[in-house]
Ligand SMILES: Nc1ncnc2c1ncn2[C@@H]1O[C@H](COP(=O)(O)OP(=O)(O)OP(=O)(O)O)[C@@H](O)[C@H]1O
Ligand SMILES: Nc1ncnc2c1ncn2[C@@H]1O[C@H](COP(=O)(O)OP(=O)(O)OP(=O)(O)O)[C@@H](O)[C@H]1O
Ligand code: SF4
Ligand code: SF4
């Protein structure tokens with residue numbers, strides 16, 4: 236059994252007078268002990284909401300609905316009360332965010348924040364906790380750790396703050412670490428340091444890692460298994476090499492074709508995916524990617540595509556996937572799982588940004604008018 | 607490609623020893639200048655007409671400041687900028703305003719650079735009116751319609767407001783706003799970094815096409831090396847306000863000479879597991895030192911894995927020509943030949959700007975560490 240089994244996780248936000256927004260729509264994936272699993276996708280596809288739901292950190296707002304399961308080591312994290320969840324969080328499961336400043340307390344010295352975690356989850360106090368805290372900072376590569384313990388988050392650079400946050404996250408040797416875009420705000424050279432650090436930690440301690448990112452390069456170097464998300468659903472799952480060598484879902488193919496590579500020459504035209512992430516079909520009406528897909532066929536519209544499981548252990552949600560050379564289409568299919576969608580809901584990405592609240596701005600055209 | 611190379615030789619922009627120093631002020635009643643942030647500190651470069659010059663480097667190294675100073679949007683502290691033979695730094699304000707039409711800028715976040723209260727038509731008309739281009743309303747409409755076609759926006763876009771567009775479309779509006787004036791030079795500051803991965807390629811291709819069709823000259827500023835390599839003919843690598851290496855884009859990738867360039871290149875993730883597993887990372891440790899107090903000698907010496915006991919800490923290396931690249935490193939040849947080997951570097955702490963003030967009015971989360 237996997238360490239974490241996310242099954243059919245859905246998160247909807249209902250707001251009065253507006254259509255229900257389904258930010259996460261039946262997401263399933265699993266993470267084995269010691270494994271690095273990637274969740275990749277573009278802005279708004281539901282990566283963060285997925286991880287926040289698993290951690291029980293979604294803002295408790297009216298209209299929020301979470302369904303499905305997130306079974307961690309036999310316990311469904313979505314069913315337990317806040318208290319037990321807080322116990323698990325930090326001790327067994329920890330999370331790192333993109334913006335370390337917002338997850339560190341600005342008025343509490345770094346040292347105290349680290350020892351606090353040690354006290355709460357490992358019962359360490361006083362000298363012992365301080366010593367361990369210094370060791371942790373040292374381990375994540377913060378120079379002169381003893382002095383740093385007394386400093387406030389704003390006195391550290393972005394990269395150092397992210398290290399401090401990682402130190403706190405690994406303070407209790409969690410069995411699962413969820414990292415939501417941990418390096419997106421950092422420079423590449425600092426990103427390389429942090430990724431290297433995460434890789435080492437995972438390797439040394441056998442911690443499982445869920446790596447959330449939009450950067451295909453990052454997953455290529457780190458992840459064992461990759462889940463590609465689009466419009467709140469997992470559209471393709473595969474091991475790292477097969478995914479990059481032979482992407483099957485047209486969206487994955489499109490993503491790989493549209494990123495410039497450092498090792499490609501000047502002037503080679505990229506193959507962008509047409510349209511924008513906003514142009515999507517609600518899943519109940521067919522494949523969300525259909526408006527942008529160059530492999531679209533009639534069967535793509537009408538109902539959500541089934542999840543196809545193949546003999547080589549991959550899966551994709553597509554009726555007309557990119558063919559594998561030397562294989563009759565359909566031959567590789569082991570089984571297909573229907574992926575029903577709740578009618579009436581729209582993927583979060585389809586919702587246009589709110590008009591800015593500028594005094595004197597003429598009433599913005601209503602949604603129906605927007606093409 | 608061949609078309610590109612035919613147009614070579616003709617220099618459109620010539621930057622000489624450009625410096626931009628921002629005063630650091632302290633004090634409540636009387637602003638006292640306590641030092642300077644040397645955002646740009648002696649940059650020489652030239653951009654050939656019809657070509658793309660890419661500028662890369664870590665956050666805070668001065669890329670945007672250089673771009674703005676080139677356009678005289680930020681007054682340079684010292685140095686010269688010649689645009690098509692005309693010296694801009696000493697140009698009278700009214701003459702400079704007329705020149706502006708020929709040099710335009712595209713910004714990173716299209717939303718914050720577009721006025722939310724203006725519809726697209728008025729955004730595009732504004733510049734035309736200011737420069738008296740297009741004559742009457744019909745003339746302007748014609749120019750605007752052509753520009754919309756060039757950037758791939760539909761006509762109905764004209765009556766819409768920025769927030770009604772997706773990020774990629776907004777960036778097209780930003781590009782259209784620059785293009786209506788018929789510029790020769792476009793400074794694009796992080797033109798795609800705020801965009802979704804699948805949209806970046808659309809904008810990159812658009813910039814490429816526009817260059818082919820209109821013969822535009824670009825200065826593209828970006829922290830994404832893959833993007834820069836993709837669209838640039840020449841790439842300049844900046845570190846703490848100065849160029850450390852400049853080379854044709856392909857050469858910079860195949861034969862990076864400066865230690866910083868090597869580290870930078872090796873740090874960029876490539877979406878290919880085979881490449882990722884094979885490559886050797888040159889990790890540089892620590893953070894970018896403060897530009898208010900840059901290291902002596904070679905500014906990279908505090909982090910350089912190849913730093914030597916002589917020269918590196920006390921003699922500032924100048925850009926020198928080595929086999930088609932310009933490199934500012936005393937030991938570039940010895941490093942390239944393998945005669946010098948990298949060594950371990952101990953990390954020095956860098957303070958973020960504004961450090962030292964205690965956090966006073968901050969809304970703190972209730973529970974320390976409650977987030978992890
Ligand atoms: N509290 C909320 N109320 C309403 N909608 C929300 C809320 N939180 C998130 N959403 C919507 O859910 C969708 C998914 O958001 P999420 O933050 O998971 O995206 P993401 O994949 O992490 O994107 P990014 O790469 O930009 O971080 C978004 O379209 C967002 O607008
Ligand atoms: N108006 C200003 N006043 C004072 N300091 C400034 C000003 N503008 C920029 N700086 C400083 O100059 C340095 C260079 O800034 P700049 O914005 O040019 O960097 P950059 O390379 O564009 O970084 P990024 O990749 O983050 O955009 C930074 O240390 C910055 O804090
Ligand atoms: S189901 Fe159809 S529209 Fe969707 S990705 Fe597959 S081929 Fe394209
Ligand atoms: S001059 Fe010295 S410190 Fe500077 S890059 Fe070259 S070897 Fe490194």
Ligand SMILES: [Mg+2]
Nearest residue numbers: 282283284415
């Ligand atoms: Mg997110």
Ligand SMILES: [Mg+2]
Nearest residue numbers: 669670671795
């Ligand atoms: Mg900048």
